[in-house]
Amino acid sequence: MAEDTVAQIIVNSVYNAGVRYVFGVPGAKIDAIFDCLQDHEEIKLIVARHEQNAAFMAAAVGRITGTPGVCIATSGPGASNLATGLVTANTECDPVVALIGSVPRAMALHRTHQSMRALDILGPTSKTAVSIDVEDQAAEVILNAFRTASSSPKGVSVVSIPIDVSKGKTTILPFPSQAFLPPTYGTAPTTRLDEVIKLIQNAKLPVLFLGLRASSPRVVDAVRTLLSKFPLPTVETFQAAGAVSKELVHNFYGRVGIFRNQVGDRLLTKSDLVLSVGYDPVEYDPNAWNPKGDGRIIHIDVSAADYGAHYRPLHELVGSIAENLKYITQNLQKIPESSISEQCKSLHDEYLSWQKLPDVKRSSGLIHPLHFITVLQGLVSKDTTVCVDVGSVYIYFMR
Structure with a gap:
């Protein structure tokens, strides 16, 4: 031989x-x-x-x-x-x-x-x-x-x-x-999925919280299909950037991370059911976005939950994230009207308010990071890759 x-x-x-x-x-x-x-x-x-x-x-x-x-x-x-x-x-x-x-x-x-x-x-x-x-x-x-x-x-x-x-x-x-090739996974048990669907339908303000493992192409497709059918308020971590497309931006309440001072943070606090999709604690500590530890959480991931005082899911849907989301999309009958309530509209308007800041569009002197981002958004296509170094500019870009 x-x-x-x-x-x-x-x-x-x-x-x-x-x-x-x-x-x-x-x-x-x-x-x-x-x-x-x-x-x-x-x-x-x-x-x-x-x-x-x-x-x-x-x-x-x-x-x-x-x-x-x-x-x-x-x-x-x-x-x-x-x-x-x-x-x-x-x-x-x-x-x-x-x-x-x-x-x-x-x-x-x-x-x-x-x-x-x-x-x-x-x-x-x-x-x-x-x-x-x-x-x-x-x-x-x-x-x-x-x-x-x-x-x-x-x-x-x-x-x-x-x-x-x-x-x-x-x-x-x-x-x-x-x-x-890594192994492929199916859905979580259907009995557990059906229980989660009931919780979503009975919740007053269910929120979709996307983490780093929600950024793969298959999961992104499943997320966008879900949001196209059911306009759930959605928050991303920094590493889930791009999961919500421009066509679905009306569901988007910003990204959270590092500092607990964003609209998305307040939305997560107000929510009575957080659907945590592909989230990893290393992205944003649970004690930052669930400070009292009393948040009602559904863990949807390929890995089991990393339990702690501030992250105690009611249910764990462990398996293919994309397949679990597809099942939910196909079997969910409705979402609460409160998900698109005046309360959500107020928070969404606040999130978009940065675009109206007077100093964003000033044309002389130092360039405000938000002005730069606004200009860049008008130039890039959906296929453009943007590389950002660390520092305050990174925070602006992620948010």
Whole structure:
């Protein structure tokens, strides 16, 4: 049986996972994999100036595409430089696979150049951090790294490859592309869904609260179908941006996050039933938008609820978010008239009031961020990607 190097197996596995861009910084301990990436016709290798940047770029690809982004670094300081980018990706649920080099296995416990217990450093920044210590493990370790990064909540997998392993041979071939696909889920039990539908119909002010896992294409389609049929007041977190389209903006009461001082915050407080869709506590602490802990919440997500004093759902609809929303849309008979009441209209008018501020449209002196955003909104299309740095401008954009 023909043998391939472990480096070839790793690169071909990365390709089978759907990866087309890899970001990193070369170094002796990882050069065998770098060389294979450079020779691969379908994968573009992008050399970064710093490993941290490579991790951030991989996270961006993971967030945009849903397929784990890949970054690569050498041993020692190369690996440790990934830490900030990886912990950010893991915290914000961006799927990333980090490949790091390591000294030969026989030198692992020696005081030698760039010998470092990298997995001990990167373990807390990731969902899983493992080493390929045997050549025949390569294909399955890479497969499981991608599956772990892709499973909900998405995050980071770190794989360490000793230099002698990467140059070694194996007959175990990469797994096919189908193996890298995350599992699909169906709806929650219909009895539970029917109970939730009754709660929505009997509520006085049900509100749709969209989180980061509500931003995938299938879920966005399901959300828009629901809102087209039932105009529920809707609030987004920053990472759910774009889930509500321009055609449905009359249902939109803004985004919430960081500071509890928005119209959306007040709407969530007034609501007697919050439909939490794809929400992750890391986006906006529950004690910020449910300070008394007495909010009536329905948890709709692919993951079980992260229970706490301020997040205690009445029901958990765990399964495919899109399928659960479709079921609700198909079986919901009506929503309360209070959802489109004068109270909601007043809050919505307040949310839109920023457009009428006198200093927004001033044409001289310093440019007000709201004026800039107003101008930009008139220029971009629905397919335009807007990149925003952190700072106060980020807050303005998100809101």
